[in-house]
């Protein structure tokens with residue numbers, strides 16, 4: 001395995017004033033014993049509600065934070081012990097922060113990356129040319145970073161993270177705040193990068209379309225624990241998700257009653273039914289067509305958002321604190 005994580009833990013101790021003299025010590029288990037392995041070239045989504053422990057995991061994987069327990073290896077390297085050596089193997093992009101120099105044109109930021117990582121000149125020139133081409137950066141190279149739009153800046157950041165040919169790319173909310181066109185560009189680029197260079201990608205996002213379009217595997221974390229690790233289809237099953245069937249009838253009728261589906265609501269001659277995502281819709285469609293004056297019908301697949309909301313126990317992905325204990 002290229003990334004190996006075993007019983008990984010991170011506990012933060014927070015001291016808080018609890019009265020005039022008393023101080024309370026509170027422990028936050030941000031990551032509470034998670035294990036997973038990621039093979040070379042995999043593209044994995046890492047999702048969960050706010051405060052679930054995603055960023056803390058990524059920070060441990062990059063060596064910024066030292067784990068409180070468990071074992072961790074990235075490309076055979078222990079991140080917190082050998083952070084500098086690891087830096088040559090990984091690229092990191094944080095959607096909400098830039099690693100570029102604010103007052104410098106992109107070109108100068110890249111020149112600094114070139115020197116910092118001691119990238120051989122020809123390799124650097126090749127990588128830069130490729131990123132400029134695929135990320136459409138040609139016209140932007142001489143513009144100071146502070147003058148770039150969010151989408152342009154993000155593309156600039158992704159290029160900066162890749163100039164030293166990392167084997168792994170960690171992306172934390174890479175499409176946050178971007179418009180539809182910029183999102184599509186970023187996704188297209190990541191797909192290409194993964195397919196042609198075999199770069200391993202770990203992607204944290206709140207935009208589930210990122211996951212749907214990019215990742216065949218998804219890990220769901222909540223309260224510092226891994227709730228799910230598997231394919232997208234399995235995630236729908238785990239969340240007991242439902243498809244909806246929108247039925248247009250020739251006239252208003254009583255609520256449709258057919259085996260295998262549940263009536264949800266009606267608006268005039270249009271009715272909504274729900275059926276398990278894992279079951280075939282064909283028998284339900286046939287039963288409706290046989291017994292009701294059917295005009296039109298469409299099936300809507302469940303979106304992951306609702307599936308995950310169900311997994312979290314109906315919180316709808318609203319903010320929750322990680323597992324806390326008071327001492």
Ligand SMILES: Nc1ncnc2c1ncn2[C@@H]1O[C@H](COP(=O)(O)OP(=O)(O)OP(=O)(O)O)[C@@H](O)[C@H]1O
Pocket residue numbers: 012013014028029030048049050051052053054055056057321322
């Ligand atoms: N430096 C820190 N000191 C104390 N507590 C922290 C620290 N960093 C994170 N935490 C706590 O650990 C928990 C997990 O936080 P983390 O940032 O990893 O969540 P996240 O899943 O990345 O959330 P978000 O989606 O909001 O970025 C939270 O309860 C957070 O308040």
